[in-house]
Amino acid sequence: MxxxxxxxxxxxxxxxxxxxxxxxxxxxxxxxxxxxxxxxxxPLDDKTRWLIKIAISTVCEYPYALTTHLKKALKAGCTREEIEHVMLLVAPSAGFPKMMNGILALRQEVGEED
Missing domain, CATH: 1.10.287 (Helix Hairpins)
Known part of the structure; x- marks a missing residue:
């Protein structure tokens, strides 16, 4: 399937x-x-802008946008740890399931999960 x-x-x-x-x-x-x-x-720097876009895409549950933003953030020099921290910050304000979906997308993007 x-x-x-x-x-x-x-x-x-x-x-x-x-x-x-x-x-x-x-x-x-x-x-x-x-x-x-x-x-x-x-005035925000490039990495900060991508991290914000990742947070927004995670909260809004836009998987296509999130995947695109993850790729661009990693290319712009954001670390996996920075991205994961942003996603963890989503949980208290927008919900644990949204954060979990974001973490899964990150893990898939970096090849940790199929």
Missing amino acids: KDKSIVNNDIIERNLKYINENHSEIYQAYREYGKLVHTQGG
């Missing part, structure tokens, strides 16, 4: 491709807005 998260990622990728092909100006404007907010929105 195929992993449900992989199926969902495939669906999301196809839908994103559809939006890009059929509404490219809107999608490009959205992407540019995201880049501007990330890079010029304020």
Whole structure:
């Protein structure tokens, strides 16, 4: 049986491709807005911005966004320990199950869990 998260990622990728092909100006404007907010929105450094995005994606239970943010955070120099700490901080405010889902996504991303 195929992993449900992989199926969902495939669906999301196809839908994103559809939006890009059929509404490219809107999608490009959205992407540019995201880049501007990330890079010029304020004084936070790159690692801090990615850690915040990981926390938000974990709390909102957006697995596709969380996986994307995990990859980008690790590439930006965030350590596994920093990311796990951010996820632990989610539990008291947003709930233990959300934190657990985030930890699982992190463990899968770094190859600790299939």
